[in-house]
Amino acid sequence: VMAVSPALLLMDRNLLARKQNARLDKQNDLGWKLFGKVPLGDNAQRDSKKLQKEYEDKAGRPSKPPSPKQNVRKNLDFEPLSTTALILEDRPANLPAKPAEEAQKHRQQYEEMVVQAKKRELKEAQRRKKQLEERCRLEESIGNAVLTWNNEILPNWETMWCSRKVRDLWWQGIPPSVRGKVWSLAIGNELNITHELFDICLARAKERWRSFSTGGSEAETEDAGFSAADREASLELIKLDISRTFPSLCIFQQGGPYHDMLHSVLGAYTCYRPDVGYVQGMSFIAAVLILNLDTADAFIAFSNLLNKPCQMAFFRVDHGLMLTYFAAFEVFFEENLPKLFAHFKKNNLTPDIYLIDWIFTLYSKSLPLDLACRVWDVFCRDGEEFLFRTALGLLRLFQDVLTRMDFIHVAQFLTRLPEDLPAEEFFASIASIQMQSRNKKWAQVLTALQKDSREMEKGSPSLRH
Amino acid sequence: MNPRKKVDLKLIIIGALGVGKTSLLHQYVHKTFYEDYQTTLGASILSKIIILDDTTLKLQIWDTGGQERFRSMVSTFYKGSDGCVLAFDVTDLESFEALETWRGDVLAKTIPMEQSYPMVVLGNKIDLADRQVPQEVAQGWCKEKDIPYFEVSAKNDINVVQAFEMLASRALSRLSGRVQSLLNSNVSLYFLSVLTRRGGYSLGGSAGAGS
Numbered sequence: 001v002m003a004v005s006p007a008l009l010l011m012d013r014n015l016l017a018r019k020q021n022a023r024l025d026k027q028n029d030l031g032w033k034l035f036g037k038v039p040l041g042d043n044a045q046r047d048s049k050k051l052q053k054e055y056e057d058k059a060g061r062p063s064k065p066p067s068p069k070q071n072v073r074k075n076l077d078f079e080p081l082s083t084t085a086l087i088l089e090d091r092p093a094n095l096p097a098k099p100a101e102e103a104q105k106h107r108q109q110y111e112e113m114v115v116q117a118k119k120r121e122l123k124e125a126q127r128r129k130k131q132l133e134e135r136c137r138l139e140e141s142i143g144n145a146v147l148t149w150n151n152e153i154l155p156n157w158e159t160m161w162c163s164r165k166v167r168d169l170w171w172q173g174i175p176p177s178v179r180g181k182v183w184s185l186a187i188g189n190e191l192n193i194t195h196e197l198f199d200i201c202l203a204r205a206k207e208r209w210r211s212f213s214t215g216g217s218e219a220e221t222e223d224a225g226f227s228a229a230d231r232e233a234s235l236e237l238i239k240l241d242i243s244r245t246f247p248s249l250c251i252f253q254q255g256g257p258y259h260d261m262l263h264s265v266l267g268a269y270t271c272y273r274p275d276v277g278y279v280q281g282m283s284f285i286a287a288v289l290i291l292n293l294d295t296a297d298a299f300i301a302f303s304n305l306l307n308k309p310c311q312m313a314f315f316r317v318d319h320g321l322m323l324t325y326f327a328a329f330e331v332f333f334e335e336n337l338p339k340l341f342a343h344f345k346k347n348n349l350t351p352d353i354y355l356i357d358w359i360f361t362l363y364s365k366s367l368p369l370d371l372a373c374r375v376w377d378v379f380c381r382d383g384e385e386f387l388f389r390t391a392l393g394l395l396r397l398f399q400d401v402l403t404r405m406d407f408i409h410v411a412q413f414l415t416r417l418p419e420d421l422p423a424e425e426f427f428a429s430i431a432s433i434q435m436q437s438r439n440k441k442w443a444q445v446l447t448a449l450q451k452d453s454r455e456m457e458k459g460s461p462s463l464r465h
Numbered sequence: 466m467n468p469r470k471k472v473d474l475k476l477i478i479i480g481a482l483g484v485g486k487t488s489l490l491h492q493y494v495h496k497t498f499y500e501d502y503q504t505t506l507g508a509s510i511l512s513k514i515i516i517l518d519d520t521t522l523k524l525q526i527w528d529t530g531g532q533e534r535f536r537s538m539v540s541t542f543y544k545g546s547d548g549c550v551l552a553f554d555v556t557d558l559e560s561f562e563a564l565e566t567w568r569g570d571v572l573a574k575t576i577p578m579e580q581s582y583p584m585v586v587l588g589n590k591i592d593l594a595d596r597q598v599p600q601e602v603a604q605g606w607c608k609e610k611d612i613p614y615f616e617v618s619a620k621n622d623i624n625v626v627q628a629f630e631m632l633a634s635r636a637l638s639r640l641s642g643r644v645q646s647l648l649n650s651n652v653s654l655y656f657l658s659v660l661t662r663r664g665g666y667s668l669g670g671s672a673g674a675g676s
Contacts, residue, residue: 237482237532240482244501244504247502247503280482280504280530317537317538353507353542356507356508415508
C-alpha cells in the first residue's frame with residue numbers, strides 16, 4: 001500500500017478534477033482510485049465488535065446481565081479493541097475448582113489487564129483525535145493560503161512577489177491549486193515562447209514520429225548537423241524513458257492518462273532545441289510540470305527552466321562546469337557541516353555520487369513527490385542555490401547516521417533516501433543551512449571558482465584530460 | 466585453521482542505455498526482476514558478499530547511467546575499479562556496436578598492469594524473440610579482444626551469476642597477482658600498505674594489513 005500524504009492527496013485531487021473537467025469523459029475516473037483511501041479503521045472496528053458479540057454468544061453467557069463495566073464501555077465514543085481478547089472464562093467443569101483465593105487473584109489480574117488496555121486505547125483515541133485536528137488545521141491553513149494567493153498575491157505579482165510576507169508564505173509550500181501558476185510566474189518566460197510556437201514544435205515532432213514509424217526518413221535529412229539516426233535515437237530514448245518515469249504512479253506510461261502530454265512536451269522540446277536534444281532526467285522534470293500545468297504552459301516552463309545556467313550546465317553535460325558546481329557545493333558543505341564533510345573526504349564520498357541524480361531531476365526522483373514539489377516551490381523563489389541548500393539540508397538531517405556509516409552505506413543511503421522523510425524537520429534542517437561562506441554568497445563563490453578553473457585551463461592546458 | 470582471506474572488489478557495469486544494466490545487477494544481487502526500473506542517473510552502488518575458493522569477496526558494484534552524453538561524466542566512477550561488466554542488448558544492434566567505445570573509455574581510466582584489466586561481456590535479453598545480434602558475431606568480437614562472453618537474461622535469471630562470478634574471480638586473481646609480485650620484488654612495506662588500503666586486500670594475517 002502506498003502511503004500518500006494529505007498534501008499530495010489534495011494536490012492530485014485538485015489536479016485530476018481540473019484536468020478531468022478539461023478532458024471530460026476521455027479517461028473516466030482514472031487516477032482517482034490511485035489516490036483513494038479505503039477507510040480501514042472503520043471496518044476493523046466493526047469487525048471486532050461483531051467478533052466479540054459472536055464470541056460472547058458462543059461462550060454461552062448471554063443470560064448474564066451486562067456488568068456496570070460494560071455499560072461504561074458502551075458510553076465511551078470508542079470501542080476498546082484489545083480487550084476483545086481479554087475475556088475471563090470460568091473454569092471448565094471437568095477440572096477441579098480453583099481455590100477461592102486463587103480465583104480472586106485471577107479476577108483481580110484480569111481486571112488490571114482490562115484497565116491497562118483501556119488506558120492504552122484512550123491514549124490511542126486521543127492521538128487519533130489530535131491527528132484529525134492537525135489535519136483540519138492543515139486543510140484550513142491551505143484554504144486560507146489559497147485565498148491569499150488568489151486574491152492578494154497573484155493579481156499584484158510584480159509588486160508583491162519579493163515581499164517579506166509572500167516569501168514567508170511561499171516557504172510554507174504553495175497550495176497545489178495555485179502551484180502551477182506561481183511556478184510559471186516565478187520561472188518566467190525569458191524565451192518568449194508562445195502557445196503557437198509550442199503547437200509548431202509539436203507538429204514537427206509528430207511529423208517526425210510518423211515518418212520514422214513508416215520508415216520514410218529519406219525525405220527530410222536536410223536538418224543540418226543532426227543525422228536522421230541521431231534524431232531517431234532521441235525519439236527512441238524518449239519512449240524508453242517515459243516508461244521509466246515515476247513507474248509506480250502508472251499515469252505516464254503507455255495507456256496512462258498523462259502519457260501523451262509527457263511525450264508531447266519532450267518531443268516538442270527536441271524540435272525547439274535540437275542542439276540540446278533529449279537528455280535523461282528531463283522526463284522527470286517535464287512530468288512534475290505536467291502534474292501542475294496544462295501541456296503548453298508546461299512546455300513553456302520546461303524550456304525556460306532548462307535554459308537556466310545550472311540546468312544548461314548539467315543537461316549539456318558540461319563536465320567542467322558541473323565540477324565547478326560541485327566544488328562550490330563543497331565550500332558550503334565544509335562551512336555548514338565540517339564534521340560530516342571530513343567524514344566524507346576520508347571515505348572518498350565525492351558529491352557527484354549523490355548530487356548528479358538530485359540536480360538532474362530536481363529531487364523529483366529521490367524525494368517523495370509532495371516534498372519534491374515543496375523543494376521546487378522554493379527553488380522557483382531562490383534559484384539554483386536552493387538545490388544545493390536542499391542537498392545540505394538532507395545531509396544535515398541525517399548527519400548522525402551518516403557519520404557512523406562507511407562508504408558503501410552512505411552511497412546507498414543517499415541514492416535511496418528514506419520514503420518517510422519527515423517534512424517539517426526536513427525543511428527546518430534546510431532553513432538552518434547558511435548559504436554564506438566568509439561573507440561570500442553562493443553566486444560569488446561560484447563565479448570565483450569558475451574564474452579559477454578558467455585560469456587553470458589557460459595556464460596549463462595539459463592539466464585538462 | 467587458515468583464516469579466510471578477505472578482499473574488497475570494485476566492479477562497474479556499463480553499456481548503452483536501456484540494455485538492462487540495473488536489471489542485471491538487481492537479478493544478481495537481490496534475485497529479483499522488475500519490469501519498471503526508473504532511469505539511472507549518475508551512479509547507484511550495490512554490494513554483495515560472495516565466497517570464492519578460499520576467499521570472502523565483498524563486491525561493490527557501480528551501476529551508471531547509459532546515455533551516450535553521460536559517458537565522460539560517468540567515466541570518473543571507473544577510477545580504482547577492479548573489473549567491468551560490458552553489457553549490451555541482443556535485440557539492439559547499436560548497443561552492441563557501442564561496446565567498442567565503452568571498452569575504450571574504461572581502459573583509458575585504468576592503470577595498465579602486467580595482467581590485463583578484467584572484463585566480461587553480457588548479451589542481455591536473450592528471452593526476447595526479435596534478436597539482432599547473432600551469438601557468433603558477439604562471440605567473435607569477444608574472442609578477438611580476449612573477453613569472456615555470456616548470453617544472459619536478467620528476466621529469466623540465465624547465466625547472470627556465472628558471468629558476475631567469472632568477473633569477480635578474474636579481478637581477484639589480478640589483484641592477488643599484483644600483491645604477490647610486489648611481495649616478491651621486495652618493495653617497501655609502505656607501498657604494500659597503500660595498495661592494501663586501496664583494494665582492501667588482506668592476506669589473512671600474514672602481512673598484517675587487514676581491513
